[in-house]
Amino acid sequence: MIAGFFSAVFGLAFRLVLAFVLLSFAWVAVYRFVPPPITWLQARDAIAGKHVAREWVPLTVMTKALPRAVIGAEDAKFCDHGGFDLDAMEAAASANMAGKTLRGGSTISQQTAKNAFLWPGRSYVRKGLEAYFTLLIELVWGKPRIMEVYLNIIEMGPGIYGMEAAAEHYFGTTANKLSKRQAARLAAIVPQPLKRSAAAPSRQVKRYARRIEKRVRVVAEGGIDSCLWR
Template sequence: MGAERSNLKVEPDLEPSPPRRWRWKRLLWLPVLFVGISVLQVLALRFIDPPVSSVMVWRYGEALGQGDWRYRLHYQWRDLDQMAPSLPISLVAAEDQRFPEHNGFDLQAIEKARDHNARGGRLRGASTISQQVAKNLFLWQGRSWIRKGLEVWYTVLIEALWPKSRILEMYANIAEFGDGIYGAQAASRQYWNKDASRLSPAESARLAAVLPSPRRYSAAKPGPYVQRRAAWIQRQARQLGGNAYLGED
C-alpha cells in the first residue's frame, strides 16, 4: 500500500488558457487603439505648439551616438503672424507651389517626378509641405514601407484636422535650416541676429533655398547654387501673387 501511495502524483490546479479566438480578438483592438491615439495626437497639436519634433529628437540622439557632446538644438517657436510675410510664400514657392490647392498629396508633382526619375539623373521627390510636416513631427528617419504608410496616414489626418495656415506655421517652425537649427526664428537669430518678423524677402528666400539639404548648403553664407535658387524663389513668389496666393493681405 505504501509503495502504491508513493507513485501517486497530484496534478496542480491549472486555470484554463483563454481560447485562441479570444486572443486574436484582443489583437484586433491594436489598430483601433492606434487610430484613436493618432487622431487625438494630431487634433491636440492643432492648438498646442510642440516643444520638440521627432526629427529633432532623432538628430540629437544621432549626434550623441557619434560622440558629438557639443551638439545643441536651436529651436524657438513663432506664430505665423509673428514672421515676416515673405517667409511663408517663399517656403511655398520653393517646396510646394500647389499647397493651397491639394489635399496633402500633389498627384501632378508625383507624376512629373516619376517621369523625371525614369529618365535617369538626379532623383526628384514630390513630397508636399503636409507630408514633410508629418515626417518631421511624428516619424523616424530612414526609408521603409511602414514609415511611408504612417506618413500617408498622418498626412491625411493633418489635412483633415488642421487648416492650411496651421500646416504652414508648423512647417516654418520645425523645418531644419542648418545643422541643429530648427524653425525660422532660430535661423534668423543664428544667422542675422534678428527676429523672424524682420526677415527681408531675400533672407526668406535664402532660408527656403537651402531646403531640403540644410546641412549641405548655408543660408548665412550662400554659394552660387543658393544664390541662384533664392533669386528663382523670389521670382516664383511674385508670379504666384505673393501673400495673396495664401489668402493673406
C-alpha cells in the first residue's frame, strides 16, 4: 500500500512537471512571434487604476542607439553570454557581501524573462523560474527577439512601458528619432525608473548618461552589438 501511494504521488508529480514544461515552452514559443499582451507590472498598474502607456515597436524601427545604450549600461556581454554573466554575478555578490550598495548581476536576458513571464520579488522560487525562462528564451527566441521584447516591455516611469512610450513621454518624439544623448538618458533611468527622470535628470543621472553616451560609440565601433543585426 505504501509503495502504491508513493508511486501515485511520483506519477502525479511527474505529470505536473511535464505539463509545466510543455506549457511554458509553448508560452515562450508564442511570444517568439506575438508581443506579450500584458506583463505583471502593467497589470498591477491597470488594476490600481493607473493609465498604462505602451506601444510596440519592432527593433528594426528603433534607432540603433537604444539597444547600444542599454548594452553599454546594463549588459556589455549581451551578445556573448548564453543568458547569464557569471563574472557580473560574482562581482555583485562580492559587493553585496562587503556591505556596499546593493547591486544586481542580472543580464538583459534575465530581466526580459522576469518582466515577460514573472512577478517582482527575490524569493528562491522566482529566481529559479527566472533562470529557467532565461534559458528558454535564449534557446527559442535568440538575441534580436530578446532585445526587442526587453525594449518594448521594460518599465520606464509611472505607467510608462517600453521605449516608444518613454520617447514620447520624456522627449515628445518616437523611438526611431531619438538622439544618442536621449537614448543614453533613457538607459540611465532603467535601474530606477520610478525615481529618475530622463527629461529632467538629476546631476547624478546626467553624469551617468554621459558615460553611457560614450559607451554607445564603443559598442558600435567594437561590434559589441553584432548579434542584433545579422
